[in-house]
Amino acid sequence: MLTIRGLTKRFGARAVVDDLSLAVAQGEVVGFLGPNGAGKTTTMRMVCGMTEPDAGDAMIDGASITSDRARAQARLGYLPEGAPLYLDMTPQGFLRFLADARRLSRDAFGDQQARVTEALELGPVMHTAIGTLSKGFRRRVALAGAILHDPPVLVLDEPTDGLDPNQKRAVHRLIAEISGEKAILISTHNLDEVETMCSRAVIVNRGRIVDEDTPEGFLSRHPDRSFAHIFAAATGQHEDVRA
Numbered sequence: 001m002l003t004i005r006g007l008t009k010r011f012g013a014r015a016v017v018d019d020l021s022l023a024v025a026q027g028e029v030v031g032f033l034g035p036n037g038a039g040k041t042t043t044m045r046m047v048c049g050m051t052e053p054d055a056g057d058a059m060i061d062g063a064s065i066t067s068d069r070a071r072a073q074a075r076l077g078y079l080p081e082g083a084p085l086y087l088d089m090t091p092q093g094f095l096r097f098l099a100d101a102r103r104l105s106r107d108a109f110g111d112q113q114a115r116v117t118e119a120l121e122l123g124p125v126m127h128t129a130i131g132t133l134s135k136g137f138r139r140r141v142a143l144a145g146a147i148l149h150d151p152p153v154l155v156l157d158e159p160t161d162g163l164d165p166n167q168k169r170a171v172h173r174l175i176a177e178i179s180g181e182k183a184i185l186i187s188t189h190n191l192d193e194v195e196t197m198c199s200r201a202v203i204v205n206r207g208r209i210v211d212e213d214t215p216e217g218f219l220s221r222h223p224d225r226s227f228a229h230i231f232a233a234a235t236g237q238h239e240d241v242r243a
Contacts, residue, residue, distance in 0.1 A: 002022075007021070119177075139163060
């Protein structure tokens with residue numbers, strides 16, 4: 001449902017993403033891992049049509065993000081880095097705005113808003129200005145916006161950043177509940193979440209994939225090492241990387 005073919009992006013002489021290819025099938029939750037500057041966010045921005053690739057393409061449920069962008073983006077839910085929002089809106093107003101942009105019917109919006117509000121525990125803040133909300137609530141509002149139209153493909157950049165443990169568990173439950181019908185690509189710096197949320201992990205460094213496997217596969221290949229140490233070895237980082 002998500003196919004990345006040879007995506008490349010250069011800034012000056014430096015290849016931030018270097019001929020990267022990846023496929024995510026329906027029912028998969030793929031962790032997209034790498035150190036800062038590895039090219040994760042740039043890849044995600046190209047997949048979602050926010051950054052133009054120098055070469056390559058991404059297919060979203062069969063639609064090209066370069067030649068059929070509107071149809072591809074209609075099939076995609078994207079949580080960008082930093083979860084940008086309109087701070088003067090309320091969560092309800094923000095979701096209504098997204099529903100109008102996505103041309104959801106009134107009935108579809110009502111059903112979907114109720115679903116995401118309950119799943120992400122947003123009820124107490126639905127009529128509160130987003131600018132006054134905590135970082136955790138803002139992140140959940142942005143995630144609600146990404147899944148509001150029930151897209152078949154999700155690209156989520158740090159979906160649990162800034163959340164407390166209970167909020168993280170709510171997001172983990174939500175992803176587990178919806179993952180069977182979707183292809184999901186998740187960037188995370190919290191390596192514990194790979195084993196909790198992901199069916200497969202892809203490690204990138206300097207714009208290229210350097211290793212990939214299931215979490216169980218990684219650990220079976222390196223039975224005496226933690227996933228944090230496996231990640232550190234694959235990317236050349238020190239082994240005191242945060243687990």
